[in-house]
Amino acid sequence: MSEGHGAQGSSKNRSLLRDQNGHVPVSYLELFFDLVFVFALTQISHLILETMSWQGLAEAAIAFSAVWLAWIYTTWAANWAEPERLPVRIMLICVMLASLIMAVVLPHAFEDKGLIFALSYVAIQVGRTLFMVYVMYRSEGGNARNMLRIAIWFMTSAVVWIAGALLAEGWDRFWWWLAALAIEYAGPFALFRLPFLGRSTLDDWSISGHHLAERCALFIIIALGEGIVVTGGTFAGQAFTATNLTAFLIAFSGSVLMWWIYFDTGARRGSDRIEHHSQPGRVARDAYTYLHMPIVMGIIGGAVADEMLLAHPDHHASRALVAFTCGGMALYLLGVGQFKKGSSTHLRFPLSHLAGLSLFGWLATYAWLVPLPALLFGSLGVAVLLLVAVWEWFSLHGGWQERLERWRKKA
Known part of the structure; x- marks a missing residue:
């Protein structure tokens, strides 16, 4: 999630952001992007059916929570960034590719494909958020601070994601990744508070x-x-x-x-x-x-x-x-x-x-x-x-x- 943008800055700097003064339409690229998640949800339902156990259900819940966060945070980003601009379009396509890789390995995320799943997810969250830091900084200067806070929160959880993939499997990996998700889901409620960088405010999140x-x-x-x-x-x-x-x-x-x-x-x-x-x-x-x-x-x-x-x-x-x-x-x-x-x-x-x-x-x-x-x-x-x-x-x-x-x- 990020802050709204003001009227400051040159038109060149603002060119990567949507005009929030009028109707903000859903772009064709966003609809194309969503096709990956049809496959991701199918993978989750198949994971449940194939395992049909409490552990399989718990693993599916972790996988869904990650898939949902990858999608919703990208939706927040696309609320500000203009998908018709080439850099934003490339960013969304890269997120789409990483999401597809994550969905492909999803049924085996708690087995031998855990590191691929974790790296794909971390690349989505950290990469997209750092891109939005750049967009906001060029367009608004100080308002990029909010996106920087979010990026640091994702970097913190990324350590837990990757550690869980490298150091554990099965139920042990489940607890590592549950802790990583707890960090990420707590972020918006904590307003992404950080030492020295302060916290965001709800009034800052001006969206369409x-x-x-x-x-x-x-x-x-x-x-x-x-x-x-x-x-x-x-x-x-x-x-x-x-x-x-x-x-x-x-x-x-x-x-x-x-x-x-x-x-x-x-x-x-x-x-x-x-x-x-x-x-x-x-x-x-x-x-x-x-x-x-x-x-x-x-x-x-x-x-x-x-x-x-x-x-x-x-x-x-x-x-x-x-x-x-x-x-x-x-x-x-x-x-x-x-x-x-x-x-x-x-x-x-x-x-x-x-x-x-x-x-x-x-x-x-x-x-x-x-x-x-x-x-x-x-x-x-x-x-x-x-x-x-x-x-x-x-x-x-x-x-x-x-x-x-x-x-x-x-x-």
């Missing part, structure tokens, strides 16, 4: 809220698209039977409903709030940098559950299927609900999402104790999402109030 909101919404599309790819790829390799078709429709319906729950009102309200907030940096940090993580993690969990359902639609729902379906959807509703709460003037968690959380908890408990046919279990999960979507639709569009008033008049 609409651009960041749109970029995060596009990442949600990426995550949902990864689920569609998994669903379509699995179904394409199966016989076209009624059972397989039913499982396919259940998986597809779940993806559609997750899209609906986020994009019907949440994305627009979030964009409006950050665009008009007095401290857009605070909203960007809380609502987008952090609260979108459980949303994407929930989508990944749902994609894993869909692949398990499609693989064995004629079996009873396994405990793994129950855990990933209910756990993934609960995580998704919790994240979206918190995001909508932060985007609302009423600051209340949506009642529809709270009901969905309760129903998924009940469904998980029942299916854990009483084996249910997989298709029935999957249908019940979709029914919960449908209830949430319909409930929110009518509550926000006045449908319940109008129907209740008409019923009262008839009575």
